[in-house]
Amino acid sequence: MLYYNNNACAAELWRLNHIRLAVAALVLVLSSPAIAHPHSFIDMQTEIQSQGATLSGFKMSWTMDEITSADLLYDAGDAPEDAEIWKKLAAEVMANVLGQHYFSELYQNGKPLKFENRPSEYRLYREGNKVRLVFVLPLAHPAALNDGSVTLSTFDPTYYVDMAYPDKNSITLPDSLKGQCETRLMTPNPNASLKSYALSLDKEDSPGEDEDLGQQFAQKVTLECR
Structure with missing residues (x-):
């Protein structure tokens, strides 16, 4: 008959588990291109x-990448x-989005426009291996469309999260405005020095407060109406 020392077995299992975790972490670091900003998309x-x-x-409508979505999908499980x-x-x-003022800035003729403190509606959806957040962001005071161009920028100040429109078709107008308004999407092209700086930041780094x-790196959506 064989006898096992339970403490010894537990210690060996602990050691093997930590070895596996260490190897997995090493493989992740060596194989991942996301060792610089941004880390989430x-x-x-x-x-x-x-x-x-x-x-x-x-x-x-914000669709998060698979890695960013993973924890949310894990918590949700198979729930409808x-x-x-x-x-x-x-x-x-x-709540996180509100804590960052919707990650958005809005200007008309260079003057800031304020948002409401709360969205009028919001919801989270599952889309395969991704999660999508949809919410309505109302202005605190509606702005006259014929009062000059309006510019919207949505971005994470630290550039930890890259927030971007895939193309100009990602911005849509209601039917009532299609005959009198048009939108433009401007994507910046930062210089090589700035790109190099962003790439130099690892996951634990953040740029200076100033x-x-x-x-x-933020795109700008411009709305102009006649």
């Missing part, structure tokens, strides 16, 4: 909203999207 879509002759807000867990996760994600790195 969000594809955006925006639907401009209006009330009569005024701009009232934006319906935002109308389950309480999805509502709880949506509230947590939205250096708004994300803004320098």
Whole structure:
């Protein structure tokens, strides 16, 4: 009959598990290209909203990459999207977005426009291996569409998260504005020095407080109406 020392077995299992974790971590570091900023990616879509002759807000759709989505999908498990867990996760994600002023800046003729403190609606969805956050971002005070061009920028100031529109078709107008308004999407082309600096930042680094790195990589959506 064989006898096993339980303490010895537990110690050996602990050692093997830590070896496996160390190897996995090493493989991840060596194989991952994301050792520099950004580390997370969000594809955006925006639907401009209006009330009569005024701009009232934006319906935002943010699709997170697989790695960013993984923890949320793990927490949600197999629960349907109308389950309480999805509502709880949506509230947590939205709270983070609100804490960063929607990650957005809005200007008309160079003057800032304010958003409401709360979205009028929001929801979190599963899309395969990704998660999509959809919410309506209302203006605190509707802006007259014929009062000059409006510019919207959405970005993470630290550039830890890359937030971008795949193309100009990701910005849409309601039917009521299609005859009188047009949108443009401007994607910046930072110089080689700035790109090199962003690449030099590892996951634990962040740019200085006075250096708004994300803004320098941020796209701009311009709305002009006749």
